[in-house]
Amino acid sequence: MQKHLPTRRAFNSQTLGSLLTFSLLETLCRYDLFAAEVRSDAIRWLVDVNQLGQDLKGEAIDQQVWQTKVEELMARANLSDVRALIDFDKLTSDVRFADRGERSLKPTFPKVEGLPTEWSFGKQIFALKKGRSVVPHGHNNMATAFLILDGELRGRHYDRLADEPGHMLIKPTIDRTFKPGECSTVSDYKDNVHWFQATSDAAFIFNLHVMDVNPGTKKVTGRIYVDPEGEKVAGGAIRARLINFQEANQRYG
Numbered sequence: 335m336q337k338h339l340p341t342r343r344a345f346n347s348q349t350l351g352s353l354l355t356f357s358l359l360e361t362l363c364r365y366d367l368f369a370a371e372v373r374s375d376a377i378r379w380l381v382d383v384n385q386l387g388q389d390l391k392g393e394a395i396d397q398q399v400w401q402t403k404v405e406e407l408m409a410r411a412n413l414s415d416v417r418a419l420i421d422f423d424k425l426t427s428d429v430r431f432a433d434r435g436e437r438s439l440k441p442t443f444p445k446v447e448g449l450p451t452e453w454s455f456g457k458q459i460f461a462l463k464k465g466r467s468v469v470p471h472g473h474n475n476m477a478t479a480f481l482i483l484d485g486e487l488r489g490r491h492y493d494r495l496a497d498e499p500g501h502m503l504i505k506p507t508i509d510r511t512f513k514p515g516e517c518s519t520v521s522d523y524k525d526n527v528h529w530f531q532a533t534s535d536a537a538f539i540f541n542l543h544v545m546d547v548n549p550g551t552k553k554v555t556g557r558i559y560v561d562p563e564g565e566k567v568a569g570g571a572i573r574a575r576l577i578n579f580q581e582a583n584q585r586y587g
Contacts, residue, residue, distance in 0.1 A: 379410070379411050380419070380443065383404065383407055386400055386454075387400075390547055397524070404519055405517060411515070417483060421441075422484075422538070425439055425459065435462075435469060435587035436467070439459040457540070460541055462530075463536055464532050466587060467532070468530040470561070472494055472560060474554060475547060476545055477544045478541065478544075480512075481515075484538045485533075485537025487531060488510075489512040489518055489530045490528065491528045491529075492528070492562065493527075501576060502558065502560050503573055512530070522548050560574040561574055561582075561585065
């Protein structure tokens with residue numbers, strides 16, 4: 335059967351169409367228009383997270399409501415979009431892991447329409463190699479959220495029951511594997527102490543923290559390092575000794 339060859343006009347039209355397609359693709363890639371589309375959901379997500387931080391700092395919501403709502407937002411986040419938004423691959427391409435504990439990386443958000451220029455929360459990415467930890471610590475006057483970007487970790491949380499001279503009385507609440515896309519939160523009132531240890535070759539955690547969330551407190555804002563392997567007392571609680579960062583990093587980092 336004789337094949338019908340395209341006419342010169344048809345051939346030229348097809349060729350021109352292909353060239354225009356390739357040219358358009360090249361333009362889109364050059365100006366990152368595909369990435370802009372991908373980022374749009376992540377941008378809306380960031381705006382919502384930022385608003386929650388503002389509501390918390392403005393006392394429109396309490397800390398435990400913030401935890402619930404942030405966890406809902408984290409569960410809806412498209413992990414690929416979030417990673418693209420912070421240029422995760424570039425940020426972590428030549429990371430030098432700490433010998434003990436975590437390496438803190440500083441992500442930046444793109445300057446695009448719709449995103450605030452000032453944020454209600456601080457941000458960082460914790461990079462850990464296998465066996466290394468974000469060491470066990472509690473918090474004063476802070477609300478914090480962790481979103482796992484890559485790898486797997488064993489995550490442990492404890493409620494802070496009481497403060498004693500030289501000790502903190504804590505009770506285990508969470509002890510499980512955390513995988514990419516999963517999150518946990520901390521406040522002064524729920525799951526205040528946490529400890530994350532990388533169980534995969536490498537693990538990366540997006541951390542956001544809202545400071546000064548307990549107006550009128552006399553406690554210094556920041557971390558309080560504890561030894562969670564302390565004396566076990568009634569009701570499943572642990573009397574955890576207060577320690578400094580150096581000891582925490584040496585023992586658990």
